[in-house]
Amino acid sequence: xxxxxxxxxxxxxxxxxxxxxxxxxxxxxxxxxxxxxxxxxxxxxxxxxxxxxxxxxxxxxxxxxxxxxxxxxxxxxxxxxxxxxxxxxxxxxxxxxxxxxxxxxxxxxxxxxxxxxxxxxxxxxxxxxxxxxxxxxxxxxxxxxxxxxxxxxxxxxxxxxxxxxxxxxxxxxxxxxxxxxxxxxxxxxxxxxxxxxxxxxxxxxxxxxxxx
Numbered sequence: 001x002x003x004x005x006x007x008x009x010x011x012x013x014x015x016x017x018x019x020x021x022x023x024x025x026x027x028x029x030x031x032x033x034x035x036x037x038x039x040x041x042x043x044x045x046x047x048x049x050x051x052x053x054x055x056x057x058x059x060x061x062x063x064x065x066x067x068x069x070x071x072x073x074x075x076x077x078x079x080x081x082x083x084x085x086x087x088x089x090x091x092x093x094x095x096x097x098x099x100x101x102x103x104x105x106x107x108x109x110x111x112x113x114x115x116x117x118x119x120x121x122x123x124x125x126x127x128x129x130x131x132x133x134x135x136x137x138x139x140x141x142x143x144x145x146x147x148x149x150x151x152x153x154x155x156x157x158x159x160x161x162x163x164x165x166x167x168x169x170x171x172x173x174x175x176x177x178x179x180x181x182x183x184x185x186x187x188x189x190x191x192x193x194x195x196x197x198x199x200x201x202x203x204x205x206x207x208x209x210x211x212x
Contacts (some may be wrong), residue, residue, distance in 0.1 A: 001126070001128050001129075001132075002024040002025060002128055002131075002132060005048065005132050005136075006022055006024070006132075006135075010136075010139070010146070011135070011136060012139055013141060013145070014139050014140075014142065014145045017144060017145070018137045019139075019142050019143070019144045019145045020142055020145070022139070024134060025059065025063070027051075027055050027056065027059060027127070028042040028055070029059070030056075030059040030062070031052075031054070031055040031060040032054060032055070032058070037052070037053055038049050038052055038055050039052060039100070039101055039144065040052055041211060042102060042103075046102070047102065048101050048102025048103075048164060049101040049102055050052060050101065050103055050104065050105055051099060051100060051101060051103070051104040051105060051108075052105060053105040053107045053108055053112075056097060056104070056105075056108050056112060057108075057112055060095065060112055063095055064095065065093050067091070067092040067093050068093045068094070068095055069088070069091045069093070069094055069095070069114050069115070070095045070097065070112065070114045071088075071094060071096045071097065071113065071114065071115055071116070071117055071134070072096075072097045072099070072104065072108060072109055072113040072115070072116045072117070073096060073097065073098050073099060073116075073117055073118070073119075073127045073130040073131050073134070074099060074104070074109065074116040074117070074118060074155055075118050075123060076109070076116055076118065076119065077115070077116030077118040078115070078116065078117060078119075079116040079117075079118055079119075079120060080117050080118065080119050080120075080133075080134060081157065082119070082137075082157035083157075084117065085134070085137040085138050086139060086141060088134070088138045089138050089139075089141040089142055094138070094160040096127045096131040096134060096135070097113065097127075097131075098127030098130060099127035100127055100128075103207055117134065118130075118132075119133055119134075123150055157209075159168045159198075160202075160209055161198040161199060161201070161202045162198060162201040162202045162205060162209070163201075164193075164194040164195070164197040164198045164201070165197055165201075167179070171183060179193070181193045
């Protein structure tokens with residue numbers, strides 16, 4: 001699952017350029033015992049299986065570096081946003097632990113990680129999906145990854161606002177016209193229009209972000 005996404009589009013280019021060194025690791029490689037068991041039924045009963053603390057602890061002992069920041073993808077974590085992506089993009093080494101099944105032994109969160117991150121108020125079957133989303137959001141902010149560095153600076157949430165609307169050729173299609181201001185050549189007026197559009201969109205669609 002992970003290699004499929006990492007081998008496509010921007011993430012593939014980032015790896016080829018050397019802008020990001022992204023490695024997927026199988027927790028079973030650190031699971032002790034003949035059968036490499038990584039999960040067990042929960043103490044106290046209940047549905048599902050719980051990822052064991054031992055293989056995660058052993059893996060971190062091998063993989064953690066002095067500059068590492070260890071992140072657990074968890075429904076109990078702080079909600080992921082663009083500000084968090086920017087902060088993580090400034091880290092030298094990230095280790096992300098993706099959960100599966102019913103959950104992860106609580107001792108991992110209490111003793112082995114630096115922070116917990118959640119994508120939102122919903123549940124995924126496979127935590128690898130969450131780890132890949134965070135990876136994509138962080139890697140695209142690294143220097144040299146995007147073709148136009150201004151792209152990351154202008155897009156939604158970069159300034160606490162949703163992004164302004166975009167248009168391209170043709171100037172009219174089925175009677176749907178591009179706003180005249182964008183065809184005027186007046187760059188100062190266009191910039192002012194875009195700022196106002198971003199503020200208006202944010203007020204209408206995401207008032208929780210503020211109006212900027």
